[in-house]
Amino acid sequence: xxxxxxxxxxxxxxxxxxxxxxxxxxxxxxxxxxxxxxxxxxxxxxxxxxxxxxxxxxxxxxxxxxxxxxxxxxxxxxxxxxxxxxxxxxxxxxxxxxxxxxxxxxxxxxxxxxxxxxxxxxxxxxxxxxxxxxxxxxxxxxxxxxxxxxxxxxxxxxxxxxxxxxxxxxxxxxxxxxxxxxxxxxxxxxxxxxxxxxxxxxxxxxxxxxxxxxxxxxxxxxxxxxxxxxxxxxxxxxxxxxxxxxxxxxxxxxxxxxxxxxxxxxxxxxxxxxxxxxxxxxxxxxxxxxxxxxxxxxxxxxxxxxxxxxxxxxxxxxxxxxxxxxxxxxxxxxxxxxxxxxxxxxxxxxxxxxxxxxxxxxxxxxxxxxxxxxxxxxxxxxxxxxxxxxxxxxxxxxxxxxxxxxxxxxxxxxxxxxxxxxxxxxxxxxxxxxxxxxxxxxxxxxxxxxxxxxxxxxxxxxxxxxxxxxxxxxxxxxxxxxxxxxxxxxxxxxxxxxxxxxxxxxxxxxxxxxxxxxxxxxxxxxxxxxxxxxxxxxxxxxxxxxxxxxxxxxxxxxxxxxxxxxxxxxxxxxxxxxxxx
Amino acid sequence: xxxxxxxxxxxxxxxxxxxxxxxxxxxxxxxxxxxxxxxxxxxxxxxxxxxxxxxxxxxxxxxxxxxxxxxxxxxxxxxxxxxxxxxxxxxxxxxxxxxxxxxxxxxxxxxxxxxxxxxxxxxxxxxxxxxxxxxxxxxxxxxxxxxxxxxxxxxxxxxxxxxxxxxxxxxxxxxxxxxxxxxxxxxxxxx
Numbered sequence: 001x002x003x004x005x006x007x008x009x010x011x012x013x014x015x016x017x018x019x020x021x022x023x024x025x026x027x028x029x030x031x032x033x034x035x036x037x038x039x040x041x042x043x044x045x046x047x048x049x050x051x052x053x054x055x056x057x058x059x060x061x062x063x064x065x066x067x068x069x070x071x072x073x074x075x076x077x078x079x080x081x082x083x084x085x086x087x088x089x090x091x092x093x094x095x096x097x098x099x100x101x102x103x104x105x106x107x108x109x110x111x112x113x114x115x116x117x118x119x120x121x122x123x124x125x126x127x128x129x130x131x132x133x134x135x136x137x138x139x140x141x142x143x144x145x146x147x148x149x150x151x152x153x154x155x156x157x158x159x160x161x162x163x164x165x166x167x168x169x170x171x172x173x174x175x176x177x178x179x180x181x182x183x184x185x186x187x188x189x190x191x192x193x194x195x196x197x198x199x200x201x202x203x204x205x206x207x208x209x210x211x212x213x214x215x216x217x218x219x220x221x222x223x224x225x226x227x228x229x230x231x232x233x234x235x236x237x238x239x240x241x242x243x244x245x246x247x248x249x250x251x252x253x254x255x256x257x258x259x260x261x262x263x264x265x266x267x268x269x270x271x272x273x274x275x276x277x278x279x280x281x282x283x284x285x286x287x288x289x290x291x292x293x294x295x296x297x298x299x300x301x302x303x304x305x306x307x308x309x310x311x312x313x314x315x316x317x318x319x320x321x322x323x324x325x326x327x328x329x330x331x332x333x334x335x336x337x338x339x340x341x342x343x344x345x346x347x348x349x350x351x352x353x354x355x356x357x358x359x360x361x362x363x364x365x366x367x368x369x370x371x372x373x374x375x376x377x378x379x380x381x382x383x384x385x386x387x388x389x390x391x392x393x394x395x396x397x398x399x400x401x402x403x404x405x406x407x408x409x410x411x412x413x414x415x416x417x418x419x420x421x422x423x424x425x426x427x428x429x430x431x432x433x434x435x436x437x438x439x440x441x442x443x444x445x446x447x448x449x450x451x452x453x454x455x456x457x458x459x460x461x462x463x464x465x466x467x468x469x470x471x472x473x474x475x476x477x478x479x480x481x482x483x484x485x486x487x488x489x490x491x492x493x494x495x496x497x498x499x500x501x502x503x504x505x506x507x508x509x510x511x512x513x514x515x516x517x518x519x520x521x522x523x524x525x526x527x528x529x530x531x532x533x534x535x536x537x538x539x540x541x542x543x544x545x546x547x548x549x550x551x552x553x554x555x556x557x558x559x560x561x562x563x564x565x566x567x568x569x570x571x572x573x574x575x576x577x578x579x580x581x
Numbered sequence: 582x583x584x585x586x587x588x589x590x591x592x593x594x595x596x597x598x599x600x601x602x603x604x605x606x607x608x609x610x611x612x613x614x615x616x617x618x619x620x621x622x623x624x625x626x627x628x629x630x631x632x633x634x635x636x637x638x639x640x641x642x643x644x645x646x647x648x649x650x651x652x653x654x655x656x657x658x659x660x661x662x663x664x665x666x667x668x669x670x671x672x673x674x675x676x677x678x679x680x681x682x683x684x685x686x687x688x689x690x691x692x693x694x695x696x697x698x699x700x701x702x703x704x705x706x707x708x709x710x711x712x713x714x715x716x717x718x719x720x721x722x723x724x725x726x727x728x729x730x731x732x733x734x735x736x737x738x739x740x741x742x743x744x745x746x747x748x749x750x751x752x753x754x755x756x757x758x759x760x761x762x763x764x765x766x767x768x769x770x771x772x
Contacts, residue, residue, distance in 0.1 A: 004609050029621060165643035166605055166617040243642035311646035322648040324666035327700040331663050332691035334683035336628030372688045542627045545682040556723045
């Protein structure tokens with residue numbers, strides 16, 4: 001029976017059917033659900049690692065020990081994992097090894113739009129790219145066959161519209177791959193120069209064989225409709241093109257995007273008058289075509305930016321323009337905001353009030369950069385808040401330090417904030433680090449992490465003691481605040497900013513979306529007392545709006561956090577139904 | 582059933598994702614090829630969100646482009662207006678009359694437009710407005726707005742009512758099934 005499945009869920013099903021035994025990942029949109037769904041299979045050992053490097057190394061270890069293994073991450077996570085991955089390419093595998101990476105064209109939830117196909121090329125690894133959920137499952141299983149046959153880690157590339165789309169999938173019985181012994185083989189797995197030099201030659205030979213495979217692989221298929229136009233595409237771009245052009249084009253649908261075939265492309269191009277390469281982000285397939293002497297239309301027609309669509313392809317290839325229905329209204333934007341009741345809101349309100357320079361990081365709290373909180377000055381990559389603050393202070397000196405902080409979430413701090421903290425202590429910096437500890441990896445949709453004491457399955461485990469960790473790194477000043485208490489939090493902030501030594505403030509309150517968090521009753525405004533001063537609006541809560549010159553609270557959104565109440569000069573805000581009592 | 586392109590639009594946190602799953606399950610039960618494209622991640626909360634649901638003999642692209650939607654199911658007035666360009670010429674907009682101020686309106690940088698429903702009709706769309714929040718509260722929870730709207734939509738399709746009810750049962754956690762079936766009924770029978 002066919003089931004409707006998320007792309008990521010189908011990858012997880014593929015892992016199960018391929019007999020994968022070990023999965024270690026770090027969450028990152030749009031890759032997160034692969035590992036979440038995988039953790040539902042009791043046959044697979046699954047974990048959240050502190051970061052993608054640790055996750056990939058764990059999977060490499062499991063592979064060398066003889067199990068089929070997997071690590072999943074988003075595109076920028078692959079940068080963190082690149083170090084082990086590039087050398088795992090040299091060692092090859094014992095049990096099959098698959099690295100899943102989800103790119104985010106259009107940056108729905110990312111800080112850049114990098115194209116991870118470049119990593120596959122640079123690391124000399126086979127990369128498969130499915131175009132729907134059924135292929136997510138099929139290619140995941142195929143990847144393990146290829147991995148073991150060619151003795152190589154394999155990469156599976158998804159993009160947001162594949163990872164986060166549901167389509168039909170047919171499930172099969174799981175395979176039982178043969179048990180392999182731990183491979184004690186230093187020539188293959190100890191990559192010091194003498195061994196690595198020999199392995200490099202093996203890798204180049206493997207490249208050649210993989211390229212041969214690409215010529216005949218079923219997943220690189222030609223769809224001939226007898227058309228004059230030819231389209232070369234992979235993944236979601238094939239779907240857009242197929243939707244837009246139907247049988248007005250022939251297609252070379254590539255399932256393997258590295259290495260790319262040569263003869264197959266030449267043969268396909270010969271059968272068409274005009275060949276388009278349709279690929280989001282960089283011109284990887286196009287450049288390959290030019291290199292092998294095949295004339296194609298690519299980025300001169302299609303953009304390097306963002307996502308493609310069927311309308312875009314229809315317009316560029318067929319010249320068909322779609323009429324759009326329009327209203328005459330001015331429609332205000334609706335950017336995402338910190339949720340009503342979010343504990344981070346109070347901290348950002350205070351950082352703005354104290355006119356701080358704020359070195360930010362990656363997480364829900366990056367939203368503190370938007371109006372009206374407007375209190376984050378930088379956001380680069382996971383962990384950069386701490387190390388960049390150190391650099392700012394080394395650049396500008398002590399007075400700058402007294403009005404500057406780093407803000408970083410608990411999960412991001414574990415991911416790569418700790419090394420920055422050690423650097424600050426070791427190199428005699430004196431910044432103030434604020435860990436926004438909401439007891440969860442929030443932005444990716446609530447994953448447990450090493451700081452919250454729960455495993456991926458929700459079982460209790462050891463939690464990192466952040467206070468003790470900071471002290472062990474050389475931070476003498478460590479304070480914990482409840483961000484719902486604005487007065488105390490402000491007092492502590494002022495103390496630590498003034499201190500001429502490194503300090504850590506842990507702003508601790510669980511994300512109010514967690515099921516374990518008891519919700520407070522919603523608040524309401526007493527219109528008799530409200531003078532319309534908008535003090536409460538300064539926290540930028542989506543549940544507060546002005547109605548007829550007075551503040552008003554949307555009870556469907558209010559979580560009763562009381563930031564607005566603490567800012568009201570007229571004591572006009574109280575528990576709904578209780579204000580006038 | 583012929584092919585159908587539905588967009589579900591709203592504000593992150595309103596339960597659009599569950600609605601798209603019910604819709605997907607119903608279309609699958611009706612024997613069609615189905616693709617659903619979603620938005621994930623907590624960071625989408627409070628922001629404008631859109632989910633595409635497509636059904637037909639064979640569906641390639643999982644997304645809907647401007648001019649392609651048969652139906653827009655809007656959980657909030659402003660969001661209905663925002664995504665109107667995606668509607669086909671003779672398409673329908675089902676809109677929950679609830680209004681939620683986006684942050685630029687909260688901060689006073691922009692105005693929440695007046696007369697959205699009239700403007701949508703003037704643009705040529707068939708409009709069906711319903712106070713889904715009130716109906717959801719009657720059914721027992723403000724969170725059931727999504728299933729109320731599914732009920733309103735169900736009546737517009739040629740998929741039998743029982744198929745929809747079964748889809749609600751499949752997708753909703755067991756302890757909320759009764760509440761949601763009540764909410765579905767409220768939407769299905771709404772004036």
